[in-house]
Amino acid sequence: DQQVKQNSPSLSVQEGRISILNCDYTNSMFDYFLWYKKYPAEGPTFLISISSIKDKNEDGRFTVFLNKSAKHLSLHIVPSQPGDSAVYFCAASRNTGANSKLTFGKGITLSVRP
Amino acid sequence: DTAVSQTPKYLVTQMGNDKSIKCEQNLGHDTMYWYKQDSKKFLKIMFSYNNKELIINETVPNRFSPKSPDKAHLNLHINSLELGDSAVYFCASSQTGRNQPQHFGDGTRLSIL
Numbered sequence A: 001d002q003q004v005k006q007n008s009p010s011l012s013v014q015e016g017r018i019s020i021l022n023c024d025y026t027n028s029m030f031d032y033f034l035w036y037k038k039y040p041a042e043g044p045t046f047l048i049s050i051s052s053i054k055d056k057n058e059d060g061r062f063t064v065f066l067n068k069s070a071k072h073l074s075l076h077i078v079p080s081q082p083g084d085s086a087v088y089f090c091a092a093s094r095n096t097g098a099n100s101k102l103t104f105g106k107g108i109t110l111s112v113r114p
Numbered sequence B: 001d002t003a004v005s006q007t008p009k010y011l012v013t014q015m016g017n018d019k020s021i022k023c024e025q026n027l028g029h030d031t032m033y034w035y036k037q038d039s040k041k042f043l044k045i046m047f048s049y050n051n052k053e054l055i056i057n058e059t060v061p062n063r064f065s066p067k068s069p070d071k072a073h074l075n076l077h078i079n080s081l082e083l084g085d086s087a088v089y090f091c092a093s094s095q096t097g098r099n100q101p102q103h104f105g106d107g108t109r110l111s112i113l
Helices: none
Strands: A010-014 A019-025 A030-038 A045-051 A056-059 A062-067 A072-077 A086-094 A108-113 B004-007 B010-013 B019-025 B031-037 B043-050 B053-057 B064-070 B073-078 B087-094 B108-112
Touching: A010 A019, A019 A030, A019 A086, A019 A108, A030 A062, A045 A056, A045 A062, A045 A072, A072 A086, B004 B087, B010 B019, B019 B031, B019 B087, B019 B108, B031 B073, B043 B064, B043 B073, B073 B087
Parallel strands: A010 A108, B010 B108
Antiparallel strands: A019 A072, A030 A045, A030 A086, A056 A062, A062 A072, A086 A108, B004 B019, B019 B073, B031 B043, B031 B087, B043 B053, B064 B073, B087 B108
């Protein structure tokens, strides 16, 4: 049962333009969401997160938007740079006590063309 | 000054063998994790330890046994390897507490012949 879905396997954008990566979830108990970035042969690295009490969080070129009613979040990268080319994973967690368990989507491959 | 390091990076072995993967973190974190990324690319939690105590144990065959000798190390031992165990295994660590970002190692690619 796929609780976090990243339905588009890949996205290609021109350098300088906006990249929009989408993520949907089915479990209404999720209350914290994260985006991770992964280069080939490396582990995922944390990028940005958002709590369910917010609808937007911004960090430099990266902004995450959360639409709880639609169970949808998106990551905006603007302007996109060639170094942003990587696999982006959406992850979600719910309150299970002191430690959280992350549920990941299968990732979106972003290619930024120079 | 690698934060989360796993060894080996690649592991090729035959069905039925027993193998171990080691993980160490130098971030001072109290919580460590093992994830499996299968052929469909999903990253799934297997185990989590907090201060050497097991706190998350997903539905994983008991051929997989994690061991945490101290809070900076979490090793994964796999007995009687099967073809379906072929995957990339990632170790991660975080501070204790909800919503602490997890820091991942570079993964161990396990291939079963």
